[in-house]
Amino acid sequence: MPVIESTYNPSFLFKNGFISTVYSGLFRQVSLKQERERLTLPDGDFLDLDWSFSKEQSNQVIILLHGLEGHGQRPYVTGAAKLFNDNGVDAVCVNFRGCSGADNLKYRSYHSGATDDLEAVITHVLSLKKYHSIYLKGISLGANIILKYLGERSDVPEEVKAAVSVSVPCYLQGSAEELHTLKNRLYHDRFKKHLVNRLKIKQKQFQDQLSIEAIKSIKTLTDFDDVYTSKAHGFKDASDYYTKSSSLQFLNTINTPTLIINALNDSFLSPECYPVKEAQNNPKLYLEMPKYGGHSGFIDKNNNYYNEKRALEFIKSMLSNK
Template sequence: MPVIHSTYTPPFYFRNGFLATVYSGLLRSVTLEQTRERITLKDGDFLDLDWSYAETKTNKLIILLHGLEGHGQRPYITGAAKHFNNHGFDAIAMNFRGCSGELNRNYYSYHSGWTQDLDEVIKFALSKYEYSQIVLYGISLGGNLVLKYLGERDHVPNAVKAGIAISTPCHLHGSCKALHHPKNKLFHDRFLKELLERLKYKQKHFPEYLSPEAIKNIKTLKDFDDVYTSKAHGFIDAEDYYAQCSSLQFLDTIKVPSLIINALNDSFLSPECYPVKEAKNNSNLSLEMPNYGGHVGFIDKNNVYYNEYRGLEFIKNL
């Protein structure tokens, strides 16, 4: 499908990508009533799902996937859930393993290509409720998961009608290099601090897999992926993990209508994260590249973000 012309224009002071990113990550607030449900996975681990509901009984569901070190109460998740709730969708905010406030049971946890848990959540929702329209909505890392899930499978459940991916690092190696750039040091260091804090707890539970000395040698996000993410999940090293899990290579085979919204001033994304050629070659793939928005910072009116408006609009026009 041809690349979509974007009409998004934020207030002047939020045209700066850094300001839009920081404001949206630290200062945005969304009020939403959620109900938590824990499910047991095939391997004996667990996931916590945060539900919110439409005002009346519905056959429509949106499943929301957060970004790196996020969770189901982040405003970029609750904002989208609330907007879709207000328009007739129930919502599940997935908390990835270890991200709901409690350490998961296994040494491995989650990563940018770990689509198995999403598959289990979809099947769980379909087994428990009569949903005939499911929308998958991923932010950042969660966006990569959505696109990889849709493109790597020969078949997805018939109820899955659309995918939406926001601020998505389609090319993980390129995005990793972007995050290591000095202009992103504030974000890089914050992510790394949160990851290391959790890894220290995990090391105490699984000392046979990881030593305190190995953790001390982790100085960058790539180091973290070399030491933990890759080894814990069966990859050779970080670069092998990035190569196998980048959604870019799966975009050609997506058969479900999908929308990617990546801002051109998103400092987390490399040039490869704007898949123009893939969108033009796949009629099921739409790509919108607003000039503004930073990383998940598409600030708009009434505390409903542009990506939330556009996501719903995209679904209505299918």
């Protein structure tokens, strides 16, 4: 589909990508009642799912995926859940392996291309025999997982009606390079610190697979992906992981109505992460590139973010067109 012209125009302060990104990550608050369910995965590990519900009994549900080192209570996830709940749609916020506050059981955890766990969640939701319509929405890493899931297979359940991916690093190599630049040093170091701290905990449980010396060698996020992400998930190295897990290569085969929202001032994204050609060549793929928004910082009125309102609008429009 042609590229969608965006109407997002925040106040002057939040036209700054850094300010909107940091404000959204550190200061936004959302009040939402959630109920936790533990889902056992096919390999014996688990995911914790945080459910919230609309006031009326609903046969619609949205599955929400967080970003790197996020979880199911982050405001960029619960904000969407609350908005959809208020509009008659149940929501399940997925905590990736090890992200719910409880360490996962396996040496592997989660990564940008781990679509098997999303498939397990969708299978579980379908097994409830309650929902006729399933929607998907992801932020950053979670957004890449959704796009890859939709494009890599021909057997997407018919109940999956629409998807929205926001601030998506669909070309992982380019985004990794951007995160290592000086302008993103603050983000890079924060991510690396959290990841390495969690890896130290995992090393105590899996000493035969990971040494303290290997952890000490991690100086960058790419080092982390070389030392842990790639090895724990069946890739040769970080480059192989980025190549095989990037969703960009799967966009042409997506057959589910899907909206991508990537801000032009998102400092995490490389030029390849704005897939204009792919959107123009796939009638199911819609691309919106707001001038502002930073990385998942689409601040708007009444604590409802622009990307969340657009997700609701898009999904409603896709359903009405059928």
